[in-house]
Amino acid sequence: MPPLLILIDQQQGIRAPHLGPRNHPDAERRMADLLAAWRQARAPLLHVRHLSRSPSSVFWPGQTGVEFQPALAPLPGEPVFDKQVPDAFANSGLERWLHQRGIASLLICGVASENSVEATARSAGNLDFTTWVAEDACYTFAKRDFAGQPRSAEEVHAMAMANLHGEYATVTSSAAMLERLRTTGSPC
Template identity: 65%
Template sequence: MAEPKAGARNNRQAEDRIAALLQAWRAAGRPVVHVRHLSRSPGSPFWPGQRGAEFQDALAPLAGEHVVDKHVTDAFAHSGLEHWLHQRSIRQLVFVGVSTNMSVEATVRSAGCLGFDCRVAADACYTFDRPDLDGQPRSAEDLHRVALANLQGEYAQVCQSADLL
Protein backbone atom coordinates (compact mmCIF):
# COMPACT_ATOMS: atom_id res chain seq x y z
CA MET A 1 0.00 0.00 0.00
CA ALA A 2 3.02 2.24 -0.31
CA GLU A 3 2.64 2.63 -4.07
CA PRO A 4 2.16 6.24 -5.22
CA LYS A 5 -0.68 5.14 -7.54
CA ALA A 6 -2.72 4.27 -4.43
CA GLY A 7 -3.27 8.02 -4.09
CA ALA A 8 -3.09 10.57 -1.32
CA ARG A 9 -3.37 9.12 2.17
CA ASN A 10 -3.79 10.30 5.72
CA ASN A 11 -1.98 9.47 8.94
CA ARG A 12 1.65 9.46 7.75
CA GLN A 13 2.84 8.32 11.20
CA ALA A 14 0.73 5.14 11.15
CA GLU A 15 3.63 2.80 10.33
CA ASP A 16 5.65 4.20 13.26
CA ARG A 17 2.68 3.62 15.57
CA ILE A 18 2.20 0.08 14.22
CA ALA A 19 5.91 -0.64 14.76
CA ALA A 20 5.72 0.64 18.36
CA LEU A 21 2.70 -1.55 19.11
CA LEU A 22 4.34 -4.54 17.43
CA GLN A 23 7.50 -4.06 19.50
CA ALA A 24 5.48 -3.77 22.72
CA TRP A 25 3.42 -6.88 21.94
CA ARG A 26 6.53 -8.89 21.14
CA ALA A 27 8.31 -7.69 24.31
CA ALA A 28 5.30 -8.72 26.40
CA GLY A 29 5.12 -12.12 24.70
CA ARG A 30 1.63 -11.44 23.37
CA PRO A 31 0.44 -13.23 20.25
CA VAL A 32 0.73 -11.32 16.99
CA VAL A 33 -1.25 -12.07 13.84
CA HIS A 34 -0.18 -10.56 10.52
CA VAL A 35 -2.71 -10.36 7.70
CA ARG A 36 -1.68 -10.31 4.05
CA HIS A 37 -4.10 -9.63 1.21
CA LEU A 38 -3.46 -11.93 -1.74
CA SER A 39 -5.86 -11.11 -4.54
CA ARG A 40 -7.25 -13.70 -6.91
CA SER A 41 -7.61 -11.01 -9.60
CA PRO A 42 -4.68 -10.74 -12.03
CA GLY A 43 -3.51 -7.16 -12.31
CA SER A 44 -4.42 -6.33 -8.71
CA PRO A 45 -1.67 -4.67 -6.66
CA PHE A 46 -2.30 -7.53 -4.21
CA TRP A 47 -1.66 -10.27 -6.77
CA PRO A 48 0.96 -12.67 -5.33
CA GLY A 49 4.48 -11.57 -6.19
CA GLN A 50 3.61 -7.86 -6.42
CA ARG A 51 5.07 -5.37 -3.95
CA GLY A 52 1.58 -4.58 -2.67
CA ALA A 53 1.18 -8.14 -1.44
CA GLU A 54 4.37 -8.08 0.65
CA PHE A 55 4.87 -6.93 4.23
CA GLN A 56 6.85 -3.78 4.82
CA ASP A 57 10.30 -4.76 6.12
CA ALA A 58 9.88 -2.97 9.46
CA LEU A 59 6.52 -4.70 10.05
CA ALA A 60 7.34 -8.17 8.72
CA PRO A 61 6.40 -11.26 10.74
CA LEU A 62 9.00 -12.98 12.85
CA ALA A 63 9.34 -16.74 12.90
CA GLY A 64 6.50 -18.15 14.97
CA GLU A 65 4.11 -15.25 14.39
CA HIS A 66 0.89 -16.29 12.71
CA VAL A 67 0.26 -15.09 9.15
CA VAL A 68 -3.24 -15.06 7.69
CA ASP A 69 -3.59 -14.85 3.93
CA LYS A 70 -6.92 -13.33 2.94
CA HIS A 71 -8.49 -12.97 -0.47
CA VAL A 72 -11.24 -10.44 0.34
CA THR A 73 -11.36 -7.39 2.62
CA ASP A 74 -12.46 -9.37 5.70
CA ALA A 75 -9.60 -11.34 7.32
CA PHE A 76 -12.11 -13.74 8.91
CA ALA A 77 -13.72 -14.83 5.62
CA HIS A 78 -12.52 -18.32 4.66
CA SER A 79 -9.16 -17.85 6.40
CA GLY A 80 -9.32 -20.01 9.52
CA LEU A 81 -8.54 -16.97 11.69
CA GLU A 82 -11.54 -17.41 13.98
CA HIS A 83 -10.63 -21.05 14.61
CA TRP A 84 -6.97 -20.15 15.26
CA LEU A 85 -8.00 -17.52 17.85
CA HIS A 86 -10.51 -19.84 19.57
CA GLN A 87 -7.90 -22.63 19.82
CA ARG A 88 -5.72 -20.24 21.81
CA SER A 89 -8.57 -18.78 23.88
CA ILE A 90 -7.85 -15.32 22.48
CA ARG A 91 -10.90 -13.09 22.95
CA GLN A 92 -9.44 -9.57 22.92
CA LEU A 93 -8.09 -8.20 19.64
CA VAL A 94 -6.27 -5.01 18.72
CA PHE A 95 -6.44 -3.85 15.10
CA VAL A 96 -4.01 -1.70 13.13
CA GLY A 97 -3.36 -1.40 9.42
CA VAL A 98 -4.60 -0.30 6.07
CA SER A 99 -7.00 0.65 4.84
CA THR A 100 -9.25 1.93 7.57
CA ASN A 101 -12.43 2.03 5.49
CA MET A 102 -11.82 -1.29 3.74
CA SER A 103 -9.92 -4.16 5.33
CA VAL A 104 -9.76 -2.74 8.84
CA GLU A 105 -13.45 -1.88 8.96
CA ALA A 106 -14.57 -5.16 7.36
CA THR A 107 -12.44 -7.30 9.67
CA VAL A 108 -13.37 -5.42 12.84
CA ARG A 109 -17.08 -5.66 11.97
CA SER A 110 -16.75 -9.44 11.59
CA ALA A 111 -14.75 -9.78 14.79
CA GLY A 112 -17.32 -7.76 16.72
CA CYS A 113 -20.17 -9.83 15.31
CA LEU A 114 -18.30 -13.00 16.27
CA GLY A 115 -18.13 -11.80 19.88
CA PHE A 116 -14.51 -10.70 20.12
CA ASP A 117 -13.60 -7.73 22.33
CA CYS A 118 -12.07 -5.35 19.77
CA ARG A 119 -9.88 -2.27 19.99
CA VAL A 120 -8.85 -0.20 16.97
CA ALA A 121 -5.79 2.01 17.25
CA ALA A 122 -6.96 4.99 15.18
CA ASP A 123 -3.49 6.49 14.81
CA ALA A 124 -2.10 3.13 13.61
CA CYS A 125 -4.47 2.91 10.62
CA TYR A 126 -4.75 4.90 7.43
CA THR A 127 -6.62 5.11 4.16
CA PHE A 128 -6.63 6.93 0.82
CA ASP A 129 -8.62 9.65 -0.89
CA ARG A 130 -11.57 8.19 -2.78
CA PRO A 131 -14.63 9.53 -4.59
CA ASP A 132 -18.09 8.91 -3.18
CA LEU A 133 -20.96 7.37 -5.18
CA ASP A 134 -21.64 10.67 -6.91
CA GLY A 135 -18.00 11.03 -7.94
CA GLN A 136 -17.32 13.75 -5.40
CA PRO A 137 -13.80 13.55 -3.99
CA ARG A 138 -13.59 12.56 -0.33
CA SER A 139 -10.42 13.03 1.68
CA ALA A 140 -8.60 10.13 3.27
CA GLU A 141 -8.94 11.82 6.66
CA ASP A 142 -12.73 12.11 6.32
CA LEU A 143 -13.05 8.49 5.18
CA HIS A 144 -10.78 7.37 8.03
CA ARG A 145 -12.84 9.21 10.65
CA VAL A 146 -16.18 7.98 9.27
CA ALA A 147 -14.94 4.36 9.18
CA LEU A 148 -13.80 4.66 12.80
CA ALA A 149 -17.13 6.24 13.76
CA ASN A 150 -18.89 3.28 12.12
CA LEU A 151 -16.94 0.92 14.39
CA GLN A 152 -17.01 2.86 17.66
CA GLY A 153 -19.24 1.30 20.28
CA GLU A 154 -21.09 -1.17 18.08
CA TYR A 155 -18.12 -3.30 17.01
CA ALA A 156 -15.09 -1.95 18.86
CA GLN A 157 -13.59 0.69 21.07
CA VAL A 158 -11.57 3.17 19.06
CA CYS A 159 -8.50 4.45 20.87
CA GLN A 160 -4.99 5.77 20.27
CA SER A 161 -1.87 3.63 20.27
CA ALA A 162 -0.61 5.42 23.41
CA ASP A 163 -3.71 4.14 25.24
CA LEU A 164 -2.69 0.59 24.38
CA LEU A 165 0.97 1.06 25.25
Protein backbone atom coordinates (compact mmCIF):
# COMPACT_ATOMS: atom_id res chain seq x y z
CA MET A 1 0.00 0.00 0.00
CA PRO A 2 1.34 3.48 -0.82
CA PRO A 3 2.12 5.74 2.10
CA LEU A 4 -0.61 8.08 3.25
CA LEU A 5 -0.12 11.48 1.63
CA ILE A 6 -0.34 14.36 4.12
CA LEU A 7 -0.76 17.91 2.78
CA ILE A 8 0.00 20.42 5.52
CA ASP A 9 -1.49 23.92 5.83
CA GLN A 10 -2.37 24.56 2.19
CA GLN A 11 -4.60 27.44 3.13
CA GLN A 12 -5.06 30.82 1.50
CA GLY A 13 -3.35 32.71 4.32
CA ILE A 14 0.03 31.18 3.54
CA ARG A 15 0.08 33.30 0.38
CA ALA A 16 0.05 36.57 2.36
CA PRO A 17 2.69 38.95 0.93
CA HIS A 18 3.90 40.03 4.38
CA LEU A 19 5.32 36.54 4.96
CA GLY A 20 8.19 37.52 2.68
CA PRO A 21 10.39 35.69 0.18
CA ARG A 22 9.95 31.94 -0.11
CA ASN A 23 11.69 29.04 -1.80
CA HIS A 24 10.27 26.46 -4.22
CA PRO A 25 7.85 28.63 -6.21
CA ASP A 26 6.52 25.43 -7.87
CA ALA A 27 5.80 23.62 -4.60
CA GLU A 28 2.03 23.91 -4.95
CA ARG A 29 2.24 22.39 -8.44
CA ARG A 30 4.31 19.51 -7.00
CA MET A 31 1.71 19.03 -4.26
CA ALA A 32 -1.08 19.10 -6.84
CA ASP A 33 0.75 16.43 -8.88
CA LEU A 34 1.10 14.21 -5.81
CA LEU A 35 -2.51 14.80 -4.83
CA ALA A 36 -3.77 13.94 -8.32
CA ALA A 37 -1.69 10.76 -8.48
CA TRP A 38 -2.82 9.64 -5.01
CA ARG A 39 -6.45 10.32 -5.92
CA GLN A 40 -6.11 8.43 -9.21
CA ALA A 41 -4.49 5.46 -7.44
CA ARG A 42 -7.15 5.63 -4.71
CA ALA A 43 -4.28 5.76 -2.24
CA PRO A 44 -4.80 7.11 1.27
CA LEU A 45 -4.44 10.84 1.83
CA LEU A 46 -5.46 13.57 4.23
CA HIS A 47 -5.31 17.32 4.63
CA VAL A 48 -4.09 19.21 7.69
CA ARG A 49 -5.54 22.65 8.46
CA HIS A 50 -4.03 25.07 10.93
CA LEU A 51 -6.47 26.99 13.12
CA SER A 52 -4.36 29.52 14.95
CA ARG A 53 -4.75 30.65 18.55
CA SER A 54 -3.39 34.08 17.60
CA PRO A 55 -5.73 36.73 16.15
CA SER A 56 -2.83 38.19 14.13
CA SER A 57 -2.17 34.89 12.33
CA VAL A 58 -2.98 34.30 8.67
CA PHE A 59 -4.71 31.14 9.95
CA TRP A 60 -7.03 32.82 12.45
CA PRO A 61 -10.47 31.14 12.19
CA GLY A 62 -13.32 33.08 10.64
CA GLN A 63 -11.35 34.86 7.91
CA THR A 64 -10.43 33.83 4.36
CA GLY A 65 -6.84 32.95 5.22
CA VAL A 66 -7.96 29.80 6.99
CA GLU A 67 -9.74 28.46 3.88
CA PHE A 68 -7.98 25.90 1.68
CA GLN A 69 -6.37 26.98 -1.57
CA PRO A 70 -8.85 25.85 -4.25
CA ALA A 71 -6.33 23.76 -6.23
CA LEU A 72 -5.36 21.79 -3.11
CA ALA A 73 -8.69 21.70 -1.29
CA PRO A 74 -10.07 18.42 0.00
CA LEU A 75 -12.74 16.68 -2.00
CA PRO A 76 -15.88 15.52 -0.20
CA GLY A 77 -14.99 12.53 1.94
CA GLU A 78 -11.27 13.29 2.17
CA PRO A 79 -10.20 13.53 5.81
CA VAL A 80 -9.18 16.88 7.31
CA PHE A 81 -7.33 17.13 10.61
CA ASP A 82 -7.27 20.47 12.41
CA LYS A 83 -4.32 21.54 14.52
CA GLN A 84 -3.49 24.55 16.65
CA VAL A 85 0.25 23.95 16.94
CA PRO A 86 2.83 23.06 14.28
CA ASP A 87 2.77 19.29 14.95
CA ALA A 88 -0.21 17.61 13.23
CA PHE A 89 -0.03 14.77 15.78
CA ALA A 90 -0.47 17.01 18.86
CA ASN A 91 -3.99 16.75 20.29
CA SER A 92 -5.52 15.87 16.92
CA GLY A 93 -6.24 12.14 17.12
CA LEU A 94 -4.11 11.59 14.02
CA GLU A 95 -1.96 8.82 15.51
CA ARG A 96 -4.98 6.80 16.61
CA TRP A 97 -6.71 7.37 13.25
CA LEU A 98 -3.64 6.04 11.39
CA HIS A 99 -3.31 2.98 13.64
CA GLN A 100 -7.02 2.18 13.30
CA ARG A 101 -6.54 2.01 9.54
CA GLY A 102 -3.30 0.05 9.63
CA ILE A 103 -1.34 2.89 8.05
CA ALA A 104 2.37 2.60 8.83
CA SER A 105 3.98 4.91 6.26
CA LEU A 106 3.53 8.59 5.43
CA LEU A 107 4.54 11.02 2.70
CA ILE A 108 4.53 14.60 4.00
CA CYS A 109 4.45 17.83 2.01
CA GLY A 110 3.32 21.38 2.72
CA VAL A 111 4.41 24.43 4.62
CA ALA A 112 6.43 25.62 6.44
CA SER A 113 9.47 23.41 6.05
CA GLU A 114 11.02 24.23 9.43
CA ASN A 115 7.72 24.54 11.23
CA SER A 116 4.71 22.30 10.63
CA VAL A 117 6.43 20.00 8.13
CA GLU A 118 9.45 19.41 10.36
CA ALA A 119 7.40 19.10 13.57
CA THR A 120 5.00 16.60 11.99
CA ALA A 121 7.78 14.54 10.37
CA ARG A 122 9.73 14.42 13.65
CA SER A 123 6.69 13.12 15.51
CA ALA A 124 5.93 10.63 12.74
CA GLY A 125 9.47 9.26 12.93
CA ASN A 126 9.42 9.18 16.72
CA LEU A 127 6.10 7.32 16.63
CA ASP A 128 7.72 4.70 14.38
CA PHE A 129 5.93 5.55 11.14
CA THR A 130 8.03 5.09 8.01
CA THR A 131 8.17 8.69 6.86
CA TRP A 132 9.10 10.44 3.63
CA VAL A 133 9.19 14.17 2.98
CA ALA A 134 8.91 15.40 -0.62
CA GLU A 135 11.25 18.35 -0.23
CA ASP A 136 10.29 20.06 -3.49
CA ALA A 137 6.62 19.93 -2.41
CA CYS A 138 7.47 21.89 0.74
CA TYR A 139 8.47 25.50 1.16
CA THR A 140 9.22 28.17 3.70
CA PHE A 141 10.14 31.81 4.05
CA ALA A 142 13.27 33.82 4.77
CA LYS A 143 13.88 34.52 8.44
CA ARG A 144 16.55 35.46 10.94
CA ASP A 145 18.40 32.74 12.82
CA PHE A 146 18.80 32.74 16.59
CA ALA A 147 21.89 34.96 16.35
CA GLY A 148 19.94 37.51 14.29
CA GLN A 149 21.63 36.62 11.01
CA PRO A 150 19.26 36.89 8.01
CA ARG A 151 18.74 33.51 6.31
CA SER A 152 17.21 32.97 2.92
CA ALA A 153 14.20 30.73 2.47
CA GLU A 154 16.50 28.29 0.67
CA GLU A 155 18.83 28.14 3.70
CA VAL A 156 15.97 27.70 6.17
CA HIS A 157 14.46 24.94 4.01
CA ALA A 158 17.79 23.15 3.51
CA MET A 159 18.45 23.10 7.25
CA ALA A 160 14.97 21.74 7.99
CA MET A 161 15.46 18.95 5.47
CA ALA A 162 18.91 18.20 6.91
CA ASN A 163 17.38 18.00 10.39
CA LEU A 164 14.92 15.35 9.16
CA HIS A 165 16.85 13.23 6.67
CA GLY A 166 18.16 9.95 7.97
CA GLU A 167 16.89 10.40 11.50
CA TYR A 168 13.16 11.08 11.37
CA ALA A 169 12.40 10.67 7.68
CA THR A 170 13.77 10.03 4.23
CA VAL A 171 13.87 13.29 2.34
CA THR A 172 13.17 12.74 -1.36
CA SER A 173 11.58 14.47 -4.34
CA SER A 174 8.01 14.45 -5.55
CA ALA A 175 9.23 13.09 -8.92
CA ALA A 176 10.88 10.11 -7.23
CA MET A 177 7.70 9.30 -5.31
CA LEU A 178 5.54 9.68 -8.42
CA GLU A 179 7.87 7.46 -10.44
CA ARG A 180 7.82 4.75 -7.79
CA LEU A 181 4.04 4.96 -7.63
CA ARG A 182 3.86 4.70 -11.44
CA THR A 183 6.30 1.79 -11.82
CA THR A 184 5.50 -0.27 -8.77
CA GLY A 185 2.05 0.82 -7.72
CA SER A 186 3.57 1.94 -4.42
CA PRO A 187 6.24 4.52 -3.64
CA CYS A 188 7.29 2.47 -0.60
